[in-house]
Amino acid sequence: MRDARGNIRRLPGIRLWLSGGWLTFLVLAAIFAPLISPHDPLAQDLFAGRLPPFFEQGADPAYLLGTDSLGRDVLSRMLYGARLALIVALVAGTLTCLIGASLGLIAGYYRGWVDLVISRFIDIWMAFPPVLFAILLIAVLGTGLMSVIIAIVVIDWTRFARVVRAEAMGQGAMDYVASAQVAGRTRFGTALTEILPNVLPTIVALLTLEMGIAVIVEAILSFVNLSISTDQPTWGGMIAEGRTSIYQAWWVLVFPLFALFLTVLSFSQLGEGLKDHFDPVLR
Amino acid sequence: MSFLSIQDLTVQLKNGMPLLRHVSLDVAPGEVRALVGESGAGKSMIGKAVLGILPKAARLTGGKILLDGEDLQTLSQKARRQRIGARAALIPQDPLTALNPSRRVGPQITDRLVDILGWKRPDAEKRALELLEEVHIQSPDRVMKAYPHELSGGMRQRILIASAFAAEPKLIIADEPTTALDVTVQKQILKLIREMQQRHGTALLFVTHDLGVVSKIAQSLTVLYAGKVIEETTVKDFFAAPSHAYSKALLAATPKYTDPQGSLTPVPESVITAVEAEVAAFDEQARAGTRP
Ligand SMILES: Nc1ncnc2c1ncn2[C@@H]1O[C@H](COP(=O)(O)OP(=O)(O)OP(=O)(O)O)[C@@H](O)[C@H]1O
Ligand SMILES: [Mg+2]
Numbered sequence: 042m043r044d045a046r047g048n049i050r051r052l053p054g055i056r057l058w059l060s061g062g063w064l065t066f067l068v069l070a071a072i073f074a075p076l077i078s079p080h081d082p083l084a085q086d087l088f089a090g091r092l093p094p095f096f097e098q099g100a101d102p103a104y105l106l107g108t109d110s111l112g113r114d115v116l117s118r119m120l121y122g123a124r125l126a127l128i129v130a131l132v133a134g135t136l137t138c139l140i141g142a143s144l145g146l147i148a149g150y151y152r153g154w155v156d157l158v159i160s161r162f163i164d165i166w167m168a169f170p171p172v173l174f175a176i177l178l179i180a181v182l183g184t185g186l187m188s189v190i191i192a193i194v195v196i197d198w199t200r201f202a203r204v205v206r207a208e209a210m211g212q213g214a215m216d217y218v219a220s221a222q223v224a225g226r227t228r229f230g231t232a233l234t235e236i237l238p239n240v241l242p243t244i245v246a247l248l249t250l251e252m253g254i255a256v257i258v259e260a261i262l263s264f265v266n267l268s269i270s271t272d273q274p275t276w277g278g279m280i281a282e283g284r285t286s287i288y289q290a291w292w293v294l295v296f297p298l299f300a301l302f303l304t305v306l307s308f309s310q311l312g313e314g315l316k317d318h319f320d321p322v323l324r
Numbered sequence: 325m326s327f328l329s330i331q332d333l334t335v336q337l338k339n340g341m342p343l344l345r346h347v348s349l350d351v352a353p354g355e356v357r358a359l360v361g362e363s364g365a366g367k368s369m370i371g372k373a374v375l376g377i378l379p380k381a382a383r384l385t386g387g388k389i390l391l392d393g394e395d396l397q398t399l400s401q402k403a404r405r406q407r408i409g410a411r412a413a414l415i416p417q418d419p420l421t422a423l424n425p426s427r428r429v430g431p432q433i434t435d436r437l438v439d440i441l442g443w444k445r446p447d448a449e450k451r452a453l454e455l456l457e458e459v460h461i462q463s464p465d466r467v468m469k470a471y472p473h474e475l476s477g478g479m480r481q482r483i484l485i486a487s488a489f490a491a492e493p494k495l496i497i498a499d500e501p502t503t504a505l506d507v508t509v510q511k512q513i514l515k516l517i518r519e520m521q522q523r524h525g526t527a528l529l530f531v532t533h534d535l536g537v538v539s540k541i542a543q544s545l546t547v548l549y550a551g552k553v554i555e556e557t558t559v560k561d562f563f564a565a566p567s568h569a570y571s572k573a574l575l576a577a578t579p580k581y582t583d584p585q586g587s588l589t590p591v592p593e594s595v596i597t598a599v600e601a602e603v604a605a606f607d608e609q610a611r612a613g614t615r616p
Contacts, residue, residue, distance in 0.1 A: 152380060215424075216418060216422040217423055223414050224413075224436040225408075225410075225436065225439045226439060234424075234427070234435075235427075239424065239426050241426070321426045322473045
């Protein structure tokens with residue numbers, strides 16, 4: 042395909058396809074978890090404990106990825122774990138983005154005392170060590186899905202605010218912004234048509250990155266037993282449990298860890314790919 | 325009656341540093357006035373003050389700007405924006421940063437018609453196509469749908485010219501509209517601005533530091549130094565005999581079209597010292613309130 046200047050357009054990168062493919066698969070798995078899970082993720086079977094995955098000696102074909110020390114099916118638990126990981130990624134990522142990007146846009150474009158207040162606020166906020174902050178918050182709010190999401194938003198909105206503020210400030214100095222104002226655009230209208238579209242590629246990249254970060258944070262909190270209540274399977278929780286039996290049943294730890302790794306990587310790659318896609322100059 | 329009348333305009337930085345010192349300047353309907361001066365003299369600042377887009381750091385602290393006889397400072401911000409938008413437009417210096425890279429060209433031309441004049445989109449689009457033809461763009465349909473980065477610098481400047489003339493403003497401020505272009509394109513763009521100005525009978529305030537361009541386009545000129553008007557005269561008189569020593573030196577420092585390779589005398593140190601002293605004395609008088 043050739044664009045208006047006759048350049049060959051870049052094909053959407055392979056990484057966009059791979060990361061998009063994995064995430065699509067994950068979304069489908071999460072949605073249909075109750076239908077496709079071979080077992081109840083919570084059902085224990087003490088006579089079927091620590092069964093290895095299908096490619097190892099002594100595997101039971103009913104438990105494709107093996108079982109943990111309590112005899113729970115690893116595959117089913119991972120499928121249900123994907124649900125929580127994705128819910129946290131989507132909800133926490135989107136909320137963080139909306140709050141952080143709006144504040145950043147307002148500060149960077151309107152400048153003046155609004156900027157002063159928001160920037161000071163960001164500086165003070167960022168002085169708190171994030172992990173400590175998260176644990177403190179959960180301690181106050183109590184464990185649970187909502188608490189995890191709130192903790193992520195509260196800690197990470199500054200990431201968006203800082204970057205978007207800097208970009209909006211750069212945009213505000215551009216001649217087309219001045220031209221739009223001479224042409225009678227209101228300040229708000231200018232922010233929407235002249236500033237936002239140019240900051241959008243960055244916001245999209247940050248958003249997907251944030252979704253990856255949310256998945257990690259949720260896993261870390263599960264790992265230290267501070268996330269969603271313990272009777273729900275989460276990847277972080279599985280990793281924590283698998284750690285104790287790493288020499289007897291490595292699969293309990295490795296499969297969820299691998300899923301976590303792939304997911305976080307996919308989110309960040311998707312962000313990079315989408316950023317190029319949204320950028321008119323690179324498109 | 326002049327269409328634009330700037331009277332005693334003073335613009336200062338927030339810390340009190342003056343950028344414009346009691347500037348007065350008039351542009352009659354249909355007149356082309358050149359505004360010349362070295363870099364940093366405050367040429368762009370005058371344009372920005374008129375168009376209401378002064379940078380955050382600068383503030384209008386004195387004087388009046390009359391647009392079509394109406395004092396802009398007495399209007400509410402909304403009314404001022406409306407008046408300026410309907411009566412004046414800007415042709416900016418750098419066509420690279422003057423178009424929004426993430427929007428198609430078409431809407432960037434029609435915005436003004438829709439926002440200020442309240443036109444319907446389809447009508448505005450038809451008008452934009454006509455304008456693009458008027459500035460000699462080959463396939464206006466295609467250009468309307470293009471993104472700015474798909475077009476050359478000269479093409480973009482043509483689009484900005486079309487866009488400036490779109491709402492039939494009575495005044496256009498062109499801020500060094502050819503500086504960012506290469507020499508061959510410069511000539512075409514200058515010719516185009518002149519042609520459009522004459523056809524539409526628009527008053528033009530043409531900012532430049534190139535006296536060679538002045539003789540080709542303007543009837544009158546204002547020389548600015550350190551935000552102060554040094555000389556205000558007709559182009560004919562200026563090139564015959566500039567009255568101020570700084571103007572003389574400026575003229576001597578400009579390459580002649582008849583002899584572009586000829587020897588140039590930079591503005592001598594003594595002239596700079598004299599004009600600096602003049603500005604300082606002027607400030608002193610202004611502070612004492614004894615300025616005539
Ligand atoms: N945003 C700003 N904040 C502070 N000072 C500024 C700002 N913009 C311009 N100035 C100062 O105002 C003075 C006049 O600037 P202006 O841009 O009007 O110069 P100019 O005559 O247009 O020069 P040039 O030929 O380089 O465009 C300069 O001394 C400049 O340093
Ligand atoms: Mg300038």
